[in-house]
Amino acid sequence: MSKKSYRQAINEAIASEMRRDPRVILMGEDVAGGAGTPGDQDAWGGVLGVTKGLVTEFGRERVLDTPLSESAYVGAAAGAAATGLRPIAELMFVDFMGVCFDQIFNQAAKFRYMFGGKAETPLVIRTMYGAGFRAASQHSQCLYPIFTHIPGLKVVLPSSAYDAKGLLIQAIRDNDPVIFFENKVQYDDIEDVPDEPYTIPFGEANLTREGDDVTIVAFGRMVKIANEAADRLEKQGISCTVVDPRTTSPLDTDTILECVEQTGRLVIVDEASPRCNMATDISALVAQEAFGALKAPIKMVSPPHTPVPFAPNLEDIYIPNADRIEKAVKAAMNYRVRETV
Amino acid sequence: MSGITAITMPKFGLSMTEGKIVGWSKREGDEVNVGDDLVDIETTKITNAFESPVKGVLRRHIAKRDEDLPVGALIAVVADAKTADAEIDEFVARFQAEFSVDQDNSGAPAAPEPKTIETNGQRIRYLDLGSGEGAPVVFIHGFGGDLNNWLFTQPAIAAHHRTLAIDLPGHGGSSKDAPATIAELAAAVSNTLAELSVARAHLVGHSLGAAIALQMGLTNPAQVASLTLIAPAGLSETIDGDFIAGMVEADRRKTLEPVLQKLFVNKSLVSRDMIEEFIKFKRLDGAKAALSAIAAANFRDAKQSVIFLPRLGELPMPVQIIAGAKDEILAPPDVAYLPTKIAFHSLEASGHMPHMERAAEVNALIEDFVDRSA
Numbered sequence: 001m002s003k004k005s006y007r008q009a010i011n012e013a014i015a016s017e018m019r020r021d022p023r024v025i026l027m028g029e030d031v032a033g034g035a036g037t038p039g040d041q042d043a044w045g046g047v048l049g050v051t052k053g054l055v056t057e058f059g060r061e062r063v064l065d066t067p068l069s070e071s072a073y074v075g076a077a078a079g080a081a082a083t084g085l086r087p088i089a090e091l092m093f094v095d096f097m098g099v100c101f102d103q104i105f106n107q108a109a110k111f112r113y114m115f116g117g118k119a120e121t122p123l124v125i126r127t128m129y130g131a132g133f134r135a136a137s138q139h140s141q142c143l144y145p146i147f148t149h150i151p152g153l154k155v156v157l158p159s160s161a162y163d164a165k166g167l168l169i170q171a172i173r174d175n176d177p178v179i180f181f182e183n184k185v186q187y188d189d190i191e192d193v194p195d196e197p198y199t200i201p202f203g204e205a206n207l208t209r210e211g212d213d214v215t216i217v218a219f220g221r222m223v224k225i226a227n228e229a230a231d232r233l234e235k236q237g238i239s240c241t242v243v244d245p246r247t248t249s250p251l252d253t254d255t256i257l258e259c260v261e262q263t264g265r266l267v268i269v270d271e272a273s274p275r276c277n278m279a280t281d282i283s284a285l286v287a288q289e290a291f292g293a294l295k296a297p298i299k300m301v302s303p304p305h306t307p308v309p310f311a312p313n314l315e316d317i318y319i320p321n322a323d324r325i326e327k328a329v330k331a332a333m334n335y336r337v338r339e340t341v
Numbered sequence: 342m343s344g345i346t347a348i349t350m351p352k353f354g355l356s357m358t359e360g361k362i363v364g365w366s367k368r369e370g371d372e373v374n375v376g377d378d379l380v381d382i383e384t385t386k387i388t389n390a391f392e393s394p395v396k397g398v399l400r401r402h403i404a405k406r407d408e409d410l411p412v413g414a415l416i417a418v419v420a421d422a423k424t425a426d427a428e429i430d431e432f433v434a435r436f437q438a439e440f441s442v443d444q445d446n447s448g449a450p451a452a453p454e455p456k457t458i459e460t461n462g463q464r465i466r467y468l469d470l471g472s473g474e475g476a477p478v479v480f481i482h483g484f485g486g487d488l489n490n491w492l493f494t495q496p497a498i499a500a501h502h503r504t505l506a507i508d509l510p511g512h513g514g515s516s517k518d519a520p521a522t523i524a525e526l527a528a529a530v531s532n533t534l535a536e537l538s539v540a541r542a543h544l545v546g547h548s549l550g551a552a553i554a555l556q557m558g559l560t561n562p563a564q565v566a567s568l569t570l571i572a573p574a575g576l577s578e579t580i581d582g583d584f585i586a587g588m589v590e591a592d593r594r595k596t597l598e599p600v601l602q603k604l605f606v607n608k609s610l611v612s613r614d615m616i617e618e619f620i621k622f623k624r625l626d627g628a629k630a631a632l633s634a635i636a637a638a639n640f641r642d643a644k645q646s647v648i649f650l651p652r653l654g655e656l657p658m659p660v661q662i663i664a665g666a667k668d669e670i671l672a673p674p675d676v677a678y679l680p681t682k683i684a685f686h687s688l689e690a691s692g693h694m695p696h697m698e699r700a701a702e703v704n705a706l707i708e709d710f711v712d713r714s715a
Contacts, residue, residue, distance in 0.1 A: 166624060196514075198624040204593070210613070 004193040006186045007050050009161040010126075013168035014051065014088060016197045018058050021086060024172060026054060027064040027073055028090030028126075047092055048128070048187055074100040074125065078108040078177070081123035086172060093139045094127040094181065108177040109152030120175040124168075128184040130221055130271060131319050135184075137307035140315075142272035144219070145281070147179045148248040154178040154202055155249040159223035161191045163246060166200035173199065183221040203250035207259070211239030214329045215259040218244060218269040219278055222320060226269050229325035238333055248278055256282060257290050264295035265332040269320055274302040296335035299328040344424055345432045346395045348379065348417040350410045354492030356452075357384050359411045362404045366390065371399050373419060376701065380404075380416065385614040389493060392701055398422045400429050414440060455488060455514060460532045466514030467507045467533065471499025475715050476541045476566040478707070480506040481530060483548025483574070484640070485588040485632060487513030487622070490547065493700035498707055505542075507533060509550065511635055517627025521638035523549070523575070523647050527556035531564060543711045545569040547696060548671065549639065555649045558656050567714035568660045569707055572693050574639070575649045576662075576674040582643030584670050589632045592623055606667045606692045654680045659714040663706055665691030665698065684710070 004012070018024045032055035033044025045052025055063040066073035070091055077089035091097060097104070104125070111119040131140040147155045154176055158164035164182070171178040208227055211234075218226035223244040230240040241259045245252055260266050266286055268279035279300040286298060301320045309315050350360050363381040367373055378390040379399070393399075397419040404416035415436050418429055455468040468488050478498050482490045488506035495506050510519030510529050520526060530553060534542060543566045546554030552575030558565045574580065587600030597616050602608040623629055639646050653660070661684040664673035670693040676685050686706055691698040 162621075194514075194621070194625060196517075197626045198621070199626070200624060207594070 002192070002195065003190050004161055004165075006158075006161040006164050006182070006189045007048070009165035009193045010050050010168055010182065011045075011052065011054070012193070012195075013165045013172070013197075015054060015057065017169055017172040018054070018062065020197070021172075023084065023086045024088065025062045025064065025080070025085055026051060026058075026088045026090070027066050027077060029066055029068055029092055031055075031090050032060060032063045032065045046090060048184060050182070050187070051090065070096050071100045071103065075103040075107070077123055077125070078103050078111075078121060081108070081121045081177070082111055082119055086122045086124075088124045088126060088172065091125055091127040093135075094129045094143045095138050095141050097127065097143065104147075104153070104177070104179075105150050109150050112176065113152060121177050122172075122175045123177040124171045124174075124180055125177070126168075126180045126182060129181045130183040130185060131303075131308045131315055132185045132221075134310075134312060134315065136310040140308035142220075142270075142277075144179070144181050144248055145272050145277045148251075148278070148281075149276075152177065153249060154247065155181070156202070156247050157181045157183075157220040158246070159186075159206075159218075159220055159244050161189055161193050163200060163206070163244075165193055166198050167202075167246060169197055170199040170202060174202070181220060186221055186224075189224075200246065202247045203252050204246065205252035205255040206244045206246055207255070208242045208244055209240065211241045211263065213238050213240060213263055214265040214267060214332055215241045215243060215256075215263045216267045216269060216325065216329065217256055217259075217282055218242060219248065220271065222269040222271050225320065225322050226325055229322040229329065232322065232326055233329055238329060240329065251281075253285055253289075257286065260286050260290045261293040264293055265329075266294070267299045267301060267325065267328045267332060269301045269325055271303065271320060274300065274305050277302060296332040299332050301325050301328050344397075345418060345420040345429060346397065347415055347432070347436055348393070348419055350404075350412050350414045350416055351382065351391055352412045352496075353382075353384055353389055354386065354489060354496070357386070357412060359409055360384050361409045362406055362416065363388055364406055365402060367393075367399045369399055369402055373397060373399050386489075386492070386612060386618075387610050387615065387697060389697075389700060393419065395419050400424070401433065403433065455508075457514065458533065458536050460529070460536045463510055463519070463529060464514075464516040465507060465510070465529070465533045465536075467505050467537070468495065469537075470495055470504045470506075471502055473502040475502070476543055477503035477505055477539055478711055479530075479534065479539070479542040479544050480504065481544065481546040481550030481553055482506070482509065482512065483546075483550050483572075484585070484635060485512070485619070485622075486547070486550075489513075489618075490694075491696065494545075494696045494704055494707070497700075497704040498711070501708070502543075502711065505534075505537065505539070509553070511628070511631030513622070517625060517631045519631045519634070521631075521634040523552050523556050523639055524560075526635075527553045527560065531557055531561055534564065540564065541566050543567045543569070543714065545571065545707055546573070547571040548693065549574050549635070551575065552639075552647060552649065555656075556647075558658060558660075559649070559652060562657050565658050567658050567710060568656065569663065569710060570660065571663045571696055571703065572665055572668055572671055573662060573674070574645060574671060575647055576653075577650070577672055578645060578648065579643055579672070580640050580645055581670045582640070585636050585640045585643070589629065589636050592620060592629075594620070603669045604693045605698055606665070606690055607698065610698065650674065650678060653683060659710065660684075661686065661706065661710050663688065663695055663703055665693055665695045667691060668693045 077087040270279040366378040401418040508515040544554040551570035551573030
């Protein structure tokens with residue numbers, strides 16, 4: 001066990017699966033870097049250096065720099081998966097996914113169903129999401145609700161370096177298409193990550209803490225911020241359960257409902273735009289299945305319904321923070337049914 | 342200033358950075374002797390009693406109940422009854438002014454890390470602590486455990502001896518494609534010691550680890566200076582089958598908690614982190630298969646496959662047995678059947694993990710026994 005960054009954890013997961021299984025290949029823009037040029041053949045390792053070192057170990061046959069055409073190589077990866085390889089396609093920013101929706105939504109996600117269960121599509125699409133990187137509105141979105149909406153896709157949001165490694169190895173071994181969301185401001189988060197390969201099953205939420213008063217469900221990077229808020233609240237005598245679902249599809253609805261039944265209050269923290277995001281989805285779930293357990297209305301903490309601003313001061317206000325979570329938890333705690341006159 | 346002792350937050354095991362004061366066993370003004378329980382301290386792993394290192398009067402509680410403090414922080418002051426209050430005030434003020442967590446962490450030598458070696462194609466992880474004359478003390482954990490099970494024991498014994506805690510094959514940071522029978526596991530431990538150039542050692546084994554130590558004592562008596570068997574396997578016919586099955590199968594907090602609770606009399610010792618660490622171990626490639634193979638080879642259908650009881654008389658080295666009187670997993674051996682030369686200690690308020698639940702007593706028994714067997 002040693003301290004590793006979220007970036008290293010992802011690199012280690014890819015490397016260990018490429019060593020274990022010759023069918024695993026990696027493709028994407030600049031994942032190797034410097035193709036066709038003299039000099040250092042491993043200059044980039046992807047735009048933020050996540051795949052550095054892999055081309056040196058596995059060669060250009062298995063680590064493929066692609067042309068700048070997401071629609072082409074994501075389609076190629078889906079086809080390769082359907083015909084026996086286990087490709088990992090890196091799609092730099094999730095914001096660029098729009099040009100390959102057909103390949104993902106209509107092809108990869110549907111093969112198993114269209115061919116009577118006889119086809120498998122073991123494809124992983126790794127992609128970066130989230131605001132806070134000063135990368136403006138076309139490189140900062142959270143689009144995971146869109147993929148969660150499509151049956152046939154699995155959607156993973158690791159919130160820590162430890163989870164990133166175990167969930168990515170699970171994703172590579174999974175026989176269905178998996179969209180793997182990496183938060184770009186978390187790449188330097190460091191924690192203990194085992195050297196050995198390990199897997200974390202999909203659809204199994206992680207409770208990062210357990211409390212009696214309020215359940216906070218948070219996704220991806222928001223888990224860390226929710227824990228920050230819960231730390232502060234604990235000092236004020238309010239104890240929270242923080243649920244990290246880890247995957248939005250499949251979603252561990254049982255754990256969410258059990259936690260709400262124990263605490264009677266729910267705050268959902270979601271960095272995705274507020275209409276039709278995970279917060280609205282979980283609100284609907286709890287309102288339908290656990291309404292009787294609620295002591296207060298469900299609170300959602302999400303950004304405003306606007307593109308991610310480029311002005312740094314506006315971007316900082318845009319992203320849900322611990323203050324807003326703290327406020328939402330207190331509002332749930334202080335709620336009293338108004339007496340009818 | 343002599344005669345005033347700072348009682349500081351202890352460090353249990355390698356990873357502890359802070360602890361919480363659960364409750365004081367001594368009040369201000371009470372006389373304390375060396376080894377008296379002073380205070381219960383909760384870490385993320387387990388709660389443990391902290392004993393007074395000195396004799397004197399407990400003059401001040403600095404830490405309050407439920408307070409979280411970093412390792413090294415002042416929690417109490419012991420001095421003799423004659424020391425003036427003003428002197429103690431001054432001592433506390435100076436300590437607090439000089440103490441800083443950052444300085445404590447960066448200034449202190451880095452905590453020793455476990456290492457790994459290769460033997461017979463297997464990777465074995467071990468932690469080497471302390472130094473001393475004579476044969477080192479080697480700790481062998483039980484089924485599903487790892488070297489961290491000795492977090493209260495190894496550092497205490499390492500004060501006067503070289504100590505080695507080993508992760509058995511299939512466990513902790515050792516290779517998971519592991520052999521499974523007690524004889525094979527004993528051979529792996531023997532090879533590891535040979536690889537580390539340890540010709541002779543005092544073996545301290547817990548549960549399955551005790552059966553492995555027994556096997557080593559029978560096959561390689563020259564390698565074994567003494568045997569301390571804690572809640573040993575291999576001395577009776579049965580074992581709790583639900584526990585073994587639970588260790589192999591359970592992989593979620595809810596299902597694991599009751600399994601791990603069987604280990605202790607005080608069920609509240611099973612903390613979130615203890616469960617989480619076990620889940621993390623079970624997620625490693627091959628871990629579940631290794632546990633499953635060891636369970637099938639040694640503990641099938643709640644029966645132990647190897648019973649050493651009739652052979653105990655053959656052991657030429659000193660042997661002691663430490664058992665928890667309330668062990669739910671392995672019934673303590675019947676004293677009537679033990680050779681009289683074997684020392685038997687039954688600890689009242691303990692289940693299957695006396696070295697965690699009654700650490701101070703177990704440490705004293707090991708230290709004393711090892712010294713007498715040198």
